[in-house]
Amino acid sequence: MLKEAIYHRPKDNYAYACTDEELHIRIRTKKKDVNEVTLVYGDQYEWVDRQWVTSSIPMQKSGSDQLFDYWSVVVNPPHKRLRYGFILKDGAETICFTEKGFYAEPPTDDTAYYFCFPYLNKVDVFKAPEWVKDTVWYQIFPERFANGNTDNDPAGTLPWGSKAPTPSNFFGGDLEGVIKNINYLKNLGISGIYFTPIFKAHSNHKYDTIDYMEIDPQFGDKDTLKRLVEVCHDHGIKVMLDAVFNHSGFYFEQFQDVLVNGEKSRFRDWFHLREYPLSANPLPNYSTFAFEPKMPKLNTENPEVRDYLLEVGRYWIREFDIDGWRLDVANEVDHSFWREFRREVKAIKPDLYILGEIWHDSMPWLRGDQFDAVMNYPFMTNILNLFAKGTITPKQFIENMTNVMYMYPHNVNEVAFNLVGSHDTPRILTECGGDKDKVKQIFTILLSFYGTPCLYYGDEIGMEGVMDPGCRECMRWDEDRQDKDLFGHVQRLISLRKKYPLLANAGDLQFIPPDYHETCFAYTKSDGNKTVLVILNHSPEPAQFDLPAEFKGRKTKNLWTNEQYEASTEKLDGRGFTLLEF
Template identity: 30%
Template sequence: MTEKIYYNSWLSEYKKPFGAVPINQKVTFTITCKWPVIEPVYLIVQKDFGDTFEVKMHSIGQFQYQVTIQLTEGQGLYYYFFKVLVQKDQKDEVVYYGNNQRFKGGEGQVYKQEHEVKPYQLTSYLYTDPSPKWYREGIAYHIFVDRFYNGNENGKVLNPKQNSFLYANQEDLPMYIKDKNGEIVRWEFYGGNLTGIIQKLPYLKEMGITILYLSPLFEARSNHKYDTGDYLKIDPMFGDENTFKELIQEAKEFEMRIILDGVFNHSGADSRYFNRYGTYPGMGAYQSKESRYFEWYTFEKFPDRYESWWGVKDLPKLNTQNPRVQSFLYKDQNSVIRKWSKLGLGGWRLDVADELSDDVLKGMRLALEETVEDSVLIGEVWEDASNKIAYNKRRHYIEGGQLHGAMNYPFREIIIGLLQRSITPQEAAEKWMNLKENYPAEAFKSNFNNIGTHDTERIYTVLNQDVTKLKQAMALLFIVPGVPCLYYGDEAGVAGKADPDNRRMYPWGKENKEIQTFVKKLAIIRSKETSLKEGDFYSFSQDELMGIVRFSNQEEFVIMILNTANKEKRLEIADIPEQYDFKFSSFLDENHLNHIQLQPNKAILLVKEKSRSIKTTII
């Protein structure tokens, strides 16, 4: 049956245009039905959480049926499949053709029962919403400020906090001091600060960095600062507002922009707004129902039972639907987002974006655009941002007017799975192409890609401190679509398990030079190659070989081929499955790349520039 009925969402002969489309866009669907068909054939379409409707398809000859529809139900997701009445054993039988069991798009399959059908996803967005060129073409570096560099004379720690401890030296491993209930009772610090970042700008420039993504800077009790104490004050351990202004200006001289981490879903319990411990003057919400901040939070039973982030009592949840909270965070001219953005920020990365409503995200985006031209707004989303459901609501992060892009944890999972051999090259190719199909094209190019963050194990540890595999992971990070973001120290070979071990101090003077040199080379390649910044993206597999192509034209492209096997492999272009409009076999053959031999667990990087021969790098 599967040979008799066929559809492939990745081929323009079956669906045109490819992938996500703007609202009111016309989309043409074509299905091949070689089984004896009793007409009509139907396209079944359902608007996400909305009505389902059948559309009659018409015959266009050669066993093909086609229909063009217009997406008039507004932005969001549509789901579709096909309904066919066929003759089988001289009997009429209704069958359905939908997405494959992996729900990954491309070639589908036949289903006998409608309730079993896995439909295809079709994303409809408001409008094309490109991120700024400086961001889209940049290379980012994620700095956990306390752990990067202490720029003070003699390494003296700036304004150490009461009831905390300082590590004896920079090589000490991070740890938590907790009570019997698992609550942290002493925060610990290495003493990294803004002056230290300023002093290391020449190093970052040398590494090819153009974007600094900084962990939260505002006053807070912890070392990580996700428990904000005062949104309008730089933490004294990092410096002050003048130091921050200096950093912005100095970074500009080095052609770098700064993205701040915005933690707006919750504050700290030890904050001037909640003030559970009486640290700040005035009444916080915890202290009195008469507090000006009382309505900023939600109490189940005053004062000790209140909503908090994932039940962490140190992080009481802000009621971001409250007009006064919105005014404070982004609406007023002197609001948090506007105040700091006016200093010359490149934009913000929003912590736990799932916790912020669509309306709040729109408001923050508008405030940012009204304050700074050419700014970017990125959100922390761990899953496919095109179809995320948070708190029983479908989110619309990347459909226009909210986020330019999301932190690309799905890409990280694919890269790690491929290198650990927990997924096959075919599965990796499917996953990459599925994301490309689901995301609006500009959002896909604007994702904030990572292979490690302060919330994950260090990539070097994940890959068992295998330098070759780490270099391959870095190469994939720089080659796949989106903005590559290095977690501080990953380029130096820093190891570390889960939090807090993944937050070690940067090992100044003791870096792994092999990794560092390789990352520097990758940064040069990405900064030069148009195909890596704007080129199209395709992935393919052949047995245990994984291939990625970034393509601008026949004169400009980058190819990476990775051998995941423990034995030597030869690329046989005739065996590459042709499931996209881009034909890998003919492309590789035309460029005389049909005899590539790869050693076990090795990769090859092929770079073609205008009027130059292909450069080859073995990884």
């Protein structure tokens, strides 16, 4: 048994409270090295005749990636506290793994050997808003979705879609355009809109804020936003705005004061300045987003900056009843600020959704004291590597996705913001080389997986575009230029996700073993009563998939076609998929 590969630590993603009564415990072992794992546990204060009272429960091998197996179990500690260890067997050796190391036999003279979950405090349970689990998001880049009011067009506005997008051109998209197209969104079936920034800014992308307390005039005014939120809420659609607290824009009033007054500016401590006068060449002598001189980094450790930004967070909830904040470049802002931000905004609206833009492992932000979720770019990367880039096999896809799943606790995964494209990436159809069947498969995964999925505007009608600015083309409202077949595919998947909870966040998700089939891969979602089996054929050639033994000969319903039948195998077209309910 390779002991160096065995890993566990209390809290975070290896031992966490999923509800007020329920603990989830995981352990990692070398792949195919251990045959059996048993959890030994008890209350550290429960002794009879000088013997610690323990119970044991077998753990389930719930997933495998390229290097490791993951074992899981659910425990309900009667007194909400737990000491525990693991009995591991490989067929030749049996060992007990505890916090103090490995033993041939479980220690019985002192509970201090064992891992400790001190107490399941209700306030410590990670709880994101329940509504998020049932939300399908739609990301809108306001400047490019629809021009609903030409009176607020900025100077030099081009006719809609008349030219390719550039970093500096404008087409007049605004909030009124969203209001006027709300029926399109409702027909698609989405239930949440994520807007990239709408506050006053110089650029067309608005990530260079001039005034955090004002709507950019080209998008409308505050009355327009109030109407937009009301219309969305009337149609069962949540609204999430984008906040850029890591940096301001070059024309932010406080930064302009520093440029004019240098060391004498009362706002000099609002930023990270290294020397005076400020200079952008060859690199800025002040901290910025990346090395972009027009995006000076804000000093969120400064009390005045904190107070200003916290009021921004509160104001748009209090006055406009928004439902979420998406936080740009969230990993470069100090944790202390985010803890205070959460307290302040949740005090106004407890079920507000707080989403951080972080592209890497984000456990430090997801312990219940900062964010509800992060943008799940590891999920997106794995999908692109299989379908778009072809750099991994279906077997490697399963292994990599399993690794993504075990990065976080289950209750964190339920609200993970899953995406396959955004304003920062090439469009998904472009990534797939124009292969619509690949895109259909990708949307099938996106809309049948755990988490809260997001569509980037226009992807549902087959828009294409390379990396920014190519991915920010004007929405195509000419129906002759819309892919109605792809729209129908996405629309039906959203409808099925709403109708069948197992296609959303109900049940436990498990992949069929990665070496089960050469070209097909599959996963199940089960709640102990019903099971949904999702099968995808990665090959362009037709394939036959032998159903796992537990499903053979059982009556099944094909959720896509509504057919009911008994089968031992399932035939799939090239790049095909099927959704079966047992």
